[in-house]
Amino acid sequence: MLQLFGYWRSSASFRVRLVLQLKGLSYEQHPVNLRQGEQREKAYRRVNPQGLVPFLIDGEVQIGQSVAIMEYLDETYPAYPLMPSAAEDRARVRQIVNMIACDIHPLNNLRVLNYLEQELGQGKAHRDKWYCHWIDETFTALEQLLMTTAGVYSVGNEVTLADCMLVPQVYNARRFNMTLSDYPTIERIVANCEQLQAFIQAAPASQPDAQA
Missing domain, CATH: 3.40.30.10 (Glutaredoxin)
Known part of the structure; x- marks a missing residue:
């Protein structure tokens, strides 16, 4: 297994x-x-x-x-399959994946946030401002891209790896009380994904080690 x-x-x-x-x-x-x-x-x-x-x-x-x-x-x-059949669509999926994996996640993961607080002496307010800045910067560009690629989901009408990246990133943004109203396409795609059973079962709150 x-x-x-x-x-x-x-x-x-x-x-x-x-x-x-x-x-x-x-x-x-x-x-x-x-x-x-x-x-x-x-x-x-x-x-x-x-x-x-x-x-x-x-x-x-x-x-x-x-x-x-x-x-x-x-x-x-x-x-x-979670990659489209057309080469251009596969490239768009990879672009979205990399925008989140390369441009947001390395700057905002737990070890970076801990370093900001514990080693550089930044308080929670500064840490949160740092966190939200990097999401906003990438989401601004991502919103524009998704307006050209999205159907029901990020790239067309089938779930792809792009959606598997986007939904967890929005989950993190919500944890930090970010306002996402400036990103209506992102919000619409995530809402569509969150209706699917796979997304419900994979959600953090559904995991055996989840904490209140």
Whole structure:
């Protein structure tokens, strides 16, 4: 059985859970509590030397980094493909994936926020301002792009890897009480996705390690 090491509130773990759910793949969850620092413990470092989540084990195959995992699952388990057939549409999906994975996530993940507070002495207000700035900057451009690519979902009328990136990022924005009214296309796409059972089952609140 597939094994996924992750954390309920990790947006990167959320992305991978979405792919697993959309493809109807059974998997065993191994919670890694980021707030308690379990990712830095020797036991987990033996699984993933980078000490990050998510991490996937598929028999002899072991993969870190959420986008690599998502692409591996889509290529290895072709039922319910999450990349379009047309080359231009595939490129648009990759563009959206990279806007979130490269331009938002590295600046806003937990270890960066902790460094801002603990090492650089920035209080919560400054940390939150930093967080929201990088989402706003990318969402402004992403909204314009999605106005040209979206149907029901981010690229056309079928769920793709772009949606598996977008929904977790919006989840994070909501956690920080961001106002998303300037991004009506993003809000519409996410609302459509959140009606699907796979997105409900993969949501952070639905996970066995979820905390109030």
